[in-house]
Amino acid sequence: MTKPVPRNDIESQWMPFTANRQFKAAPRMIVSAQGMHYTSHDGRRILDGTAGLWCCNAGHAHPKIVAAVREQVGRLDYAPGFQMGHPLAFEAAARVAGMLPGDLDRVFFTNSGSESVDTALKIALAYHRVRGDAARTRLIGRERGYHGVGFGGISVGGISNNRKLFGALLPGVDHLPHTHDLDHNAFTRGQPKWGAHLADVLERIVQLHDPSTIAAVIVEPMAGSTGVLVPPLGYLERLRAICDRYGILLIFDEVITGFGRLGSSFAAEHFGVLPDMVTLAKGLTNATIPMGAVGVREGIYQAFMGGPAEAIELPHGYTYSGHPVAAAAALAAMDVYEQEELFGRAAELAPYFEDAAHALRERQHVIDVRNIGLVAGIELTPRPGEPTKRAYETFVKCYERGVLIRTTGDTIALSPPLIINKTEIDLLFGTLGEVLDTVH
Numbered sequence: 385m386t387k388p389v390p391r392n393d394i395e396s397q398w399m400p401f402t403a404n405r406q407f408k409a410a411p412r413m414i415v416s417a418q419g420m421h422y423t424s425h426d427g428r429r430i431l432d433g434t435a436g437l438w439c440c441n442a443g444h445a446h447p448k449i450v451a452a453v454r455e456q457v458g459r460l461d462y463a464p465g466f467q468m469g470h471p472l473a474f475e476a477a478a479r480v481a482g483m484l485p486g487d488l489d490r491v492f493f494t495n496s497g498s499e500s501v502d503t504a505l506k507i508a509l510a511y512h513r514v515r516g517d518a519a520r521t522r523l524i525g526r527e528r529g530y531h532g533v534g535f536g537g538i539s540v541g542g543i544s545n546n547r548k549l550f551g552a553l554l555p556g557v558d559h560l561p562h563t564h565d566l567d568h569n570a571f572t573r574g575q576p577k578w579g580a581h582l583a584d585v586l587e588r589i590v591q592l593h594d595p596s597t598i599a600a601v602i603v604e605p606m607a608g609s610t611g612v613l614v615p616p617l618g619y620l621e622r623l624r625a626i627c628d629r630y631g632i633l634l635i636f637d638e639v640i641t642g643f644g645r646l647g648s649s650f651a652a653e654h655f656g657v658l659p660d661m662v663t664l665a666k667g668l669t670n671a672t673i674p675m676g677a678v679g680v681r682e683g684i685y686q687a688f689m690g691g692p693a694e695a696i697e698l699p700h701g702y703t704y705s706g707h708p709v710a711a712a713a714a715l716a717a718m719d720v721y722e723q724e725e726l727f728g729r730a731a732e733l734a735p736y737f738e739d740a741a742h743a744l745r746e747r748q749h750v751i752d753v754r755n756i757g758l759v760a761g762i763e764l765t766p767r768p769g770e771p772t773k774r775a776y777e778t779f780v781k782c783y784e785r786g787v788l789i790r791t792t793g794d795t796i797a798l799s800p801p802l803i804i805n806k807t808e809i810d811l812l813f814g815t816l817g818e819v820l821d822t823v824h
């Protein structure tokens with residue numbers, strides 16, 4: 385029997401990462417989207433300063449992606465992916481592999497960034513085990529790291545609010561220090577000069593546990609969700625060197641940085657450091673249909689291929705791994721990125737975006753501006769005794785003025801679709817600056 389719930393009830397949904405009671409008392413509803421803009425329920429156009437959640441890199445409702453999804457859902461809505469295949473999943477994997485640097489040539493599909501992270505961590509553990517190196521079970525993450533919300537992701541992640549309610553998490557996990565230090569790095573443009581030495585803490589962690597016990601290190605090459613922490617010059621290179629020295633796998637979580645955010649296809653390419661695995665999601669399909677992926681170096685894949693041909697090499701996968709409609713969306717998104725040269729466009733716009741971000745330096749409350757590619761973090765002094773409130777009020781006021789920004793703690797993170805133009809960049813930072821002057 386159906387319960388009598390009013391159709392306009394907004395109580396039923398337990399909203400993700402949301403202050404439910406506060407939101408439901410004054411909802412902000414989005415009802416449609418096109419290009420750089422959302423339309424709110426009260427009919428206002430809202431400039432998207434965050435590409436949704438760092439994911440709509442080609443802007444909203446791109447006609448080619450919409451058409452591909454429409455066409456595919458009518459042709460093949462679903463097909464099982466276990467011991468069966470369908471052409472688009474293979475095509476999409478080959479396409480992703482072709483974009484990835486080095487010999488990151490094998491692609492495993494998931495449905496989200498969190499699943500990509502869990503998949504990569506499991507592949508790392510299994511890789512050592514199938515090679516007969518089964519003592520390598522420890523995973524190293526980083527303070528302030530965000531790797532989604534699965535148990536693996538929050539265990540290696542380093543945002544305490546996301547961890548503290550959920551028990552003991554995975555055993556055998558340790559964390560590198562984060563690289564945020566305003567005494568050294570405030571108002572840096574691009575990569576900070578200070579901080580590469582923090583990668584050397586990995587050497588100490590490795591020695592503490594013994595190198596033979598460490599399976600993998602996972603970091604976001606640019607930490608996004610914690611509030612935009614750009615890697616210090618030389619930092620990622622040092623992580624790579626230490627991992628190489630001790631046979632440890634290096635995983636880059638590129639869920640945000642993948643597909644053009646920094647003005648290159650991937651952060652691995654941007655920084656010239658090749659990890660052993662990359663986790664992807666978000667921009668993979670331009671967020672039209674949920675999909676994630678793990679890119680794996682050839683040698684890791686081959687390590688699994690030694691047993692009998694009839695054995696399932698990796699007992700892992702999701703009902704929707706390589707879903708046909710998601711694969712169609714991914715192929716169309718990658719076409720659009722290429723045909724419209726959106727990554728190059730992001731690289732070209734980055735200096736203008738950087739200047740616009742750093743112009744906020746003079747506004748009240750601003751204690752740091754940091755940026756890379758089409759990402760900027762603007763850190764505010766927390767209101768005494770009320771952390772996060774100043775940033776939250778800034779977010780609400782910007783929304784009321786027709787600009788969507790995102791906050792994390794007291795940092796504002798901006799990451800617009802790569803199709804943004806200079807006038808829209810001016811509007812984005814101009815509105816934010818004006819609002820900052822009105823927030824106490």
Ligand SMILES: Cc1ncc(COP(=O)(O)O)c(C=O)c1O
Pocket residue numbers: 495496497498499501530531532533604608609637638639640665666
């Ligand atoms: C670096 C990183 N990893 C993983 C995730 C989790 O992705 P999802 O929310 O699709 O599970 C995110 C989401 O913001 C992310 O930024």
